[in-house]
Amino acid sequence: MKLTVKLSLVLCFLYITGNCQTPVTLSISPGDANLTISKHIYGHFSEHLGHCIYGGFWVDPSLNVPKTDRIRMDIVDALVKIKIPNLRWPGGCFADEYHWRDGIGPRDQRPKMVNTNWGGVSEDNSFGTHEFLELCKLLHCEPYIAGNMGSGTVEEMAKWVEYLNCGAETTVTNMRKANGHPDPFKVTFWGVGNESWGCGGNMTPDFYSDNYKRYATYARNYPGTPLKKIASGSNGKDYNWTDVCMRKIGANNMWGITLHWYTLPTGNWGDKGSATNFDEAQYFNTMKNCWEMDDIVAKHSAIMDKYDPTKKVALVVDEWGVWTNVEPGTNPGFLFQQNSLRDALVAGTTLNIFNNHCDRVRMACLAQSINVLQALILTDKEKMLLTPTYHVFDLYKVHQDAKYLPIKFTSPDYVVGDSKLPALNASASIDSNKVIHISIVNIDNSKAISIRTALSGLKWSTVSGQILTSAKVTDINTFDKPNNIHIVNFNGAKKDGNDLVADLPPHSIVVLELK
Secondary structure, three states, X not given: OOOOOOOEEEEEEEEEEOOEEEEEEEEEOOOOOOOXXXXXXXXXXXXXXXXXXXXXXXXXOOOOOOEEOOEEHHHHHHHHHOOOOEEEEOOOHHHHHOOHHHHOOOHHHOOOEEEOOOOOEEEOOOOOHHHHHHHHHHHOOEEEEEEOOOOOOHHHHHHHHHHHHOOOOOHHHHHHHHOOOOOOOOOOEEEEOOOOOOOXXXXXXXXXXXXXXXXXXXXXXXXXXXOEEEEEEEEOOOHHHHHHHHHHHOHHHOOEEEEEEEEXXXXXXXXXXXXXXXXXXXXXXXXXXXXXXXXHHHHHHHHHHHHOOOOOOEEEEEEEEEOOOOOOOOOOOOOOOOOEHHHHHHHHHHHHHHHHOOOOEEEEEEEOOEOOOOOOEEEEOOEEEEOHHHHHHHHHHHHOOEEEEOEEEOOOEEEEOOEEEEOEEEEEEEOOOXXXXXXXXXXXXXXXXEEEEEEEOOOOOOEEEEEEOOOOOOOEOOOOOOOOOOOEEOOOEEEEOOEXXXXXXXXXXXXEEEO
């Protein structure tokens, strides 16, 4: 859609330090009228891990909550509210030991297995292909399936695609019909392996690239359902992996290539840090590690540009988020962690980064949706709570499929000791109704930031806003106090003449709407 609104905004941020105000100029311009913030940046990830599937989405029949079959509907309703666009499944590391035929047919006849990646627990396969796709149907989202390259065969992956998408009569499609789904499911997002550099097979990039082409060749495009094949990409800063895959696989043979990067508060996998018990130094370090995503995405994008200057291939950041030590007393293989205001600030910052790289980042999946890592939702039997991270996705849903508005500014510094970080990050978009949304994160733990915005070439008469913040960055929602941190109306913005003025509290996420 052609952008007809001529927009030129100049925003002046005033960084308050004592009695001294240092103005920081921010400009927002229309940019490329064809550049859109894909809704799929706001995707999610659900693995057979801990209580994400079992005890999360898929509950015991006796649990006294609203259910469709065994799918927990209060969770579904919450995710529908934030317009979840896609859901990745069955892993993760679990994907490369998952054999899809084990998860179809009568549930009481499905084989059991040991989940060797996550806790060594028994997996009864009661949640399989049909259950996952029914969940996606209820969520009104697109399924994103990660195929098994690590321990599966080319034929196994090919037959799964046939089972899902083929409309002709074959032995495999007759199985689908016998299992209650006469028509093809029409799944398009298809991952060819997961973390093939690690738990998905410990491959080299050359070996993976050659095998990708074998597997992808036989993952057929059936009528009406062209696959969006996604290659297993880099572990964080492994730029060579991206280079080799782009060169050997080629831009015409994949829809996207993945990137995984987790924010560890300490930066140490052996002791990642607590989800709730941390000081300002560790908060600062968390935000520093989060901010690395911007540089990592930029460097992978530059490599992709060498082989794909027209940006045909999407960078798919399908695992990201805060990874801390598990909560004391919980199974270390279940990766259950609490979720504080710090997590929300990481989420808001990361989503702003993705929005500002939307020319290349066109899909992402937060790890993970329920009860695992930086979850949107936590459950305890019948109880359910929405985490601060959930509320960020609720705030930012206004950017989905809106036109991107580039932002240029020099941020004031957030200083702790001898170290400093940009205190502000932001992104902006304009939707199909010509409504502008600006999402701004102030990560400074103690200093407020005031803004004065001069708008040129844009008619607007009202401004409204919403904010997510709390007294401390360690604050959390609990089952006893599930609404401790939640979205409230933001009354700190107004029109002053032709200017927009606002005061941003410390450690806050604000979304402004200009009409």
